[in-house]
Amino acid sequence: MDEVLFASYEGRVHLLNKLRDGLERETVAALAGTQHIDRISFRVKSPKSFVKKVLDPRNDPPYTEPLFEVEDQVAGRVIVFFIDDLDIVKGLLQDTFNTVLYKHRRPPLDAQFGYESHHLICNIPPHVKPRGWNARDDLPPTFELQIRTIFMHAYAETQHDIGYKSILDLPPDIRRELAWVAASSWGADQALRRVWEWYRSGLSDASRGAHHLDSTGTGGEQPDE
Amino acid sequence: MNLFRVHAFAVVPSRTAKEEKKKVKSLGGEVKITVSLKQAINANIKAAKFENKARVDFQVDQKMRTNAVRDAVVSYGFGRRTRAHKAAMELAEKLSRAMDLRSDPKLFLLTAMREGDVRRVNLWTFPRDEAFQLSFAPGGPTLYILKDVFSQTSDLRKAADFQGKNFFNSFLSGRALDFQSKNASLAIADFWIKDFLMCTFGMSGDSGTRLLADMLRDAIDVVDDPVAKDQLFTAVLALQHLPQDRWSLDEVAEKYLSGGVREEFLDLIPNEETRTATFDLNRNVLQSRLRFRIFRLDTGVYVSSPVDEIGKSLAISGDGRRTLSVSGTIIAEKMRARHG
Numbered sequence: 001m002d003e004v005l006f007a008s009y010e011g012r013v014h015l016l017n018k019l020r021d022g023l024e025r026e027t028v029a030a031l032a033g034t035q036h037i038d039r040i041s042f043r044v045k046s047p048k049s050f051v052k053k054v055l056d057p058r059n060d061p062p063y064t065e066p067l068f069e070v071e072d073q074v075a076g077r078v079i080v081f082f083i084d085d086l087d088i089v090k091g092l093l094q095d096t097f098n099t100v101l102y103k104h105r106r107p108p109l110d111a112q113f114g115y116e117s118h119h120l121i122c123n124i125p126p127h128v129k130p131r132g133w134n135a136r137d138d139l140p141p142t143f144e145l146q147i148r149t150i151f152m153h154a155y156a157e158t159q160h161d162i163g164y165k166s167i168l169d170l171p172p173d174i175r176r177e178l179a180w181v182a183a184s185s186w187g188a189d190q191a192l193r194r195v196w197e198w199y200r201s202g203l204s205d206a207s208r209g210a211h212h213l214d215s216t217g218t219g220g221e222q223p224d225e
Numbered sequence: 226m227n228l229f230r231v232h233a234f235a236v237v238p239s240r241t242a243k244e245e246k247k248k249v250k251s252l253g254g255e256v257k258i259t260v261s262l263k264q265a266i267n268a269n270i271k272a273a274k275f276e277n278k279a280r281v282d283f284q285v286d287q288k289m290r291t292n293a294v295r296d297a298v299v300s301y302g303f304g305r306r307t308r309a310h311k312a313a314m315e316l317a318e319k320l321s322r323a324m325d326l327r328s329d330p331k332l333f334l335l336t337a338m339r340e341g342d343v344r345r346v347n348l349w350t351f352p353r354d355e356a357f358q359l360s361f362a363p364g365g366p367t368l369y370i371l372k373d374v375f376s377q378t379s380d381l382r383k384a385a386d387f388q389g390k391n392f393f394n395s396f397l398s399g400r401a402l403d404f405q406s407k408n409a410s411l412a413i414a415d416f417w418i419k420d421f422l423m424c425t426f427g428m429s430g431d432s433g434t435r436l437l438a439d440m441l442r443d444a445i446d447v448v449d450d451p452v453a454k455d456q457l458f459t460a461v462l463a464l465q466h467l468p469q470d471r472w473s474l475d476e477v478a479e480k481y482l483s484g485g486v487r488e489e490f491l492d493l494i495p496n497e498e499t500r501t502a503t504f505d506l507n508r509n510v511l512q513s514r515l516r517f518r519i520f521r522l523d524t525g526v527y528v529s530s531p532v533d534e535i536g537k538s539l540a541i542s543g544d545g546r547r548t549l550s551v552s553g554t555i556i557a558e559k560m561r562a563r564h565g
Contacts, residue, residue: 022495026432029432029435030431030432064392065390065392068390068392068394068395069392069393069394071394095429095431096429096431096432097429098282098284098425098427098429099285099287100285100287100290100394100397101285101287101288101290102287102288123282123397123398123427125427125428125429125432126280126427126428126496126498126499126502127428127432127433127436127495127496127499127502128495129495129496129498129499130495130496131495131496133496134496134497134498140394141394141395141397141398142394142397
């Protein structure tokens with residue numbers, strides 16, 4: 001079963017690769033001119049990862065036709081600088097791609113810190129499909145997009161390599177270290193947002209000062225508020 | 226595929242009926258499938274040419290992943306008889322609510338076909354018409370006026386086509402037939418696809434416009450013949466200024482291009498589905514991507530001109546050997562290693 005599934009998936013990877021390229025181009029075009037984008041990247045799930053996902057005993061219900069049903073065979077990620085950029089980018093992506101699902105993945109309790117990311121599942125638009133795509137019935141109709149800040153991504157990538165699925169199997173001290181990293185990432189995002197708001201308000205003050213100079217011709221300090 | 230389920234309703238409008246008692250219920254239900262009905266439905270599917278029609282995506286609640294019309298369509302295709310009947314009634318009621326009191330009653334037809342675990346669900350509306358029926362009897366011919374007939378060929382008819390297996394991520398897209406979707410009145414244009422089907426076009430306006438602009442630019446770069454290039458430039462200007470807002474790449478080619486240049490343009494389309502994909506043109510995006518025409522002269526001079534200045538401060542004359550003349554006041558100049 002594993003080998004058959006592996007081979008079946010691998011047989012269409014060339015089409016998934018072309019789709020990945022088309023989706024990446026479209027996403028870059030959609031976000032052109034948007035500030036504070038760190039990077040945009042797309043990937044095709046490897047055959048090994050695909051089989052592992054499909055055969056996971058926790059799937060409920062289990063996949064019946066995984067080549068069609070698995071929605072992150074092609075997935076993209078947009079990393080932004082600040083928390084406030086998440087909604088901006090999400091809006092632009094939802095304007096570009098018809099979205100069927102949006103989830104803000106975060107720990108269930110406010111006092112918890114862990115994986116956090118914004119996930120979209122979107123219809124594959126017609127113009128990014130490679131030739132031959134519609135001739136097959138074993139290809140997915142959707143793809144996944146993730147949006148994160150730099151700090152969210154820093155935590156997500158490292159703890160993913162460690163293996164978030166087995167977090168309960170980690171020694172308690174390591175779990176606390178990871179929780180501390182997640183909390184620090186969250187805190188860094190909040191602090192960066194405050195710094196950026198201070199910086200922007202400083203720019204506004206500077207421009208008001210310039211206006212004051214133009215209108216009175218005398219310049220000088222801002223009047224006390 | 227095998228036709229196994231048909232429902233038909235005479236749907237009356239009720240959208241602007243203020244009182245419940247003034248709302249007239251739509252009449253209809255499950256229809257017996259006869260040979261002639263099967264033939265008529267197959268003929269309508271063939272005539273609809275869904276493979277050439279606009280792709281539409283259901284607008285789905287992004288938290289719950291639901292859409293009332295999609296859910297009803299799936300129930301109609303895969304559900305047992307009672308559930309399918311309920312779904313058909315819900316869709317007939319929804320259609321009635323989408324039609325305002327200025328609309329004429331319509332025949333609303335639902336059909337379901339199957340092949341293995343694949344289902345095909347089609348939704349149709351046919352406008353009411355009046356027809357003559359001439360019959361011959363020993364006493365002589367008689368002319369009847371038939372009032373309760375619905376036209377299968379009217380351009381006011383509408384249809385939708387959805388196919389797939391019964392998975393959570395299938396039946397998210399389909400094809401829609403609507404000759405009025407490009408009507409200048411938004412209420413008419415949006416009635417079938419947006420208001421009733423709760424769908425949107427498969428390609429966003431900005432995506433479609435970017436693709437169109439890039440294709441026009443690439444075709445201009447590839448084509449050598451000046452007459453052919455002029456067709457493309459005319460298309461650019463027309464798209465920027467004419468009032469039509471909804472296009473497909475196929476329609477742009479059909480309306481503005483001919484001969485070899487049309488083939489060059491169509492060759493740039495990435496796949497067949499995109500050729501007929503309808504999108505709402507965004508003129509700001511179009512202008513941002515097709516802002517300048519750039520000319521290289523035999524003297525080594527390059528001239529870059531906003532599209533709208535052609536024919537004003539910049540003139541092109543001649544047929545075989547074209548010449549360019551431009552006049553204006555210099556307000557800035559630079560030195561570079563390369564032009565542009």
